[in-house]
Amino acid sequence: MPLMTPEQFEESLKLLKPRVFMNGKRVENILDNPNTRTVVEANKASYEWAQDPASRDIMTAYSPLINDTVNRYTYVSRSVDDLIRKAEAGTFTSENLGTCIYRCVGYDCFHSLWSTTWEMDRDIGTSYHPRFLEYLKMVQTRDLSVAGALTEPRGPRNKRAQNWPDPYLSVKVVEKNDKGIVVKGAKINISGGFASHEIVVLPQSAHSAAEADYAVAFATPPDAPGITFVCQYTPFSAERDLADDIEELGNPLYGQRETSMIIFDNVFVPWERVFHCGEYAYSGEFVTRFARTHRMTCGGTCKVGFMNQIIGSAKLIQEYKGLQNVPHINEELAEMVALRETCRSCGLAAAYKGSEEPKGSGVFLPDELMGNVSKLNVCNAFWRVMALAGDIGGGLIVTLPSLKELDNPETKAYVEEFYSFGGDEPAENVMKVHKHLQNWTAGLHGVGTWHGAGPVQAQKIMLQRVINYDREKEIVKKTLRLKPKAPAADSGEETKG
Numbered sequence: 001m002p003l004m005t006p007e008q009f010e011e012s013l014k015l016l017k018p019r020v021f022m023n024g025k026r027v028e029n030i031l032d033n034p035n036t037r038t039v040v041e042a043n044k045a046s047y048e049w050a051q052d053p054a055s056r057d058i059m060t061a062y063s064p065l066i067n068d069t070v071n072r073y074t075y076v077s078r079s080v081d082d083l084i085r086k087a088e089a090g091t092f093t094s095e096n097l098g099t100c101i102y103r104c105v106g107y108d109c110f111h112s113l114w115s116t117t118w119e120m121d122r123d124i125g126t127s128y129h130p131r132f133l134e135y136l137k138m139v140q141t142r143d144l145s146v147a148g149a150l151t152e153p154r155g156p157r158n159k160r161a162q163n164w165p166d167p168y169l170s171v172k173v174v175e176k177n178d179k180g181i182v183v184k185g186a187k188i189n190i191s192g193g194f195a196s197h198e199i200v201v202l203p204q205s206a207h208s209a210a211e212a213d214y215a216v217a218f219a220t221p222p223d224a225p226g227i228t229f230v231c232q233y234t235p236f237s238a239e240r241d242l243a244d245d246i247e248e249l250g251n252p253l254y255g256q257r258e259t260s261m262i263i264f265d266n267v268f269v270p271w272e273r274v275f276h277c278g279e280y281a282y283s284g285e286f287v288t289r290f291a292r293t294h295r296m297t298c299g300g301t302c303k304v305g306f307m308n309q310i311i312g313s314a315k316l317i318q319e320y321k322g323l324q325n326v327p328h329i330n331e332e333l334a335e336m337v338a339l340r341e342t343c344r345s346c347g348l349a350a351a352y353k354g355s356e357e358p359k360g361s362g363v364f365l366p367d368e369l370m371g372n373v374s375k376l377n378v379c380n381a382f383w384r385v386m387a388l389a390g391d392i393g394g395g396l397i398v399t400l401p402s403l404k405e406l407d408n409p410e411t412k413a414y415v416e417e418f419y420s421f422g423g424d425e426p427a428e429n430v431m432k433v434h435k436h437l438q439n440w441t442a443g444l445h446g447v448g449t450w451h452g453a454g455p456v457q458a459q460k461i462m463l464q465r466v467i468n469y470d471r472e473k474e475i476v477k478k479t480l481r482l483k484p485k486a487p488a489a490d491s492g493e494e495t496k497g
Ligand SMILES: Cc1cc2nc3c(=O)[nH]c(=O)nc-3n(C[C@H](O)[C@H](O)[C@H](O)COP(=O)(O)OP(=O)(O)OC[C@H]3O[C@@H](n4cnc5c(N)ncnc54)[C@H](O)[C@@H]3O)c2cc1C
Pocket: 105, 148, 149, 150, 151, 152, 157, 158, 188, 189, 190, 191, 192, 257, 259, 447, 448, 449, 451, 452, 453, 454, 455, 456, 457, 458
């Protein structure tokens, strides 16, 4: 069975030597650095859950491609039932990690790659699909963690890529030869790439023949010559760097959602790993099919898991404070649950209403309208859930002293006395739950949730494209028994041309 154990996963990362920078310094070993380590831990958990009988159904799938059981995050959905499992996995992983499962974007890219390479081969006679399937077989057989990269620095947004002063603000093919292609440019905000075995890259800026060199999709190991990772660095990174004990932190083991810029400085990609090169008319399909999949996952499923962490913390604090019978607090908790359920319902509905795209390809994608609506809902619902948790948590969420005070003989007794709310809950627990809410409500997750899988306007644009009001108009016409329009009167003018 091609499932790695968590230990094998960690060992396998030691064989890779990605060039990683953080806080102005080289990260020599991503397994040791306290911030990059959180990504290793999060991906490692996905290997553990695939082995665990309690979560195996969610975390694995039977792949006919290799006739074996594979990790769900290397699998491409072949039915509505698969999409439902995919949605469940999104919530399961995020509520257990309280951060990203870093295999998620690659997983969603696989759906897009399967669907669009199949379509290109059918329409224009390319041979990308068998090449992609060979790649996916390798990923499944070796149970690889794969990150996904679309977002780019981009030049002035009011100009097309060919008119940017710097042509490499989007990943561009700069050379083609009989062995492969050479690419140059960068991707930004990429989740967890340095702790993955592979990165799949999809295009972002190719719309016309003049931008054909930007029409490129490929896969590469993270330590291919010419690849550099420049990691995010936030107050939370600094806090983790300084922490003596990860238990002091708001999410001890898995931390924040870690991203980096990935620079491709003349990176060679062999043809076996190139899945799109120059066929600009299909670049948009790669992106929209990825977005269609990712908006269900990132919107309707993953953030539901995050909300569960926030709701659980707010509920514990309500109990610590003896506020169980206070109507407005219970109303706030109920509102949080209603928002969570709305998001969850949208995500699940997108899965239930999923369909094969394109017909005959064998790959199932979530419903476009519902997937987009689920991400649109979550953008606003997530801020609201955090605001409500902030109300219940009180000022302590942001005024909390360090948990180190509990080890300081001069302050320990004060902190234990004054932060236990006069109850029997140890002050340490009370403080940790507040710290956890600090991580959510006063941290990176609000903007992260808004922008991950695209900001609100991106969903609105997609909705405008797919909404069709014909059915609704017909319903009204039928209910009101509206008369058919009179045929247009003959104007008597001669038809021109
Ligand atoms: C935590 C996190 C993890 C992420 N992980 C990944 C990942 O793994 N892989 C990946 O590929 N990406 C990832 N992303 C990137 C994410 O998809 C983008 O951040 C998102 O698509 C928004 O793009 P941007 O950040 O460049 O913002 P911008 O595009 O700059 O958006 C800022 C504002 O400008 C508006 N705007 C932008 N362009 C235009 C335009 N042409 N016309 C009108 N309005 C415009 C937007 O609507 C928005 O209001 C991640 C992001 C976050 C926050």
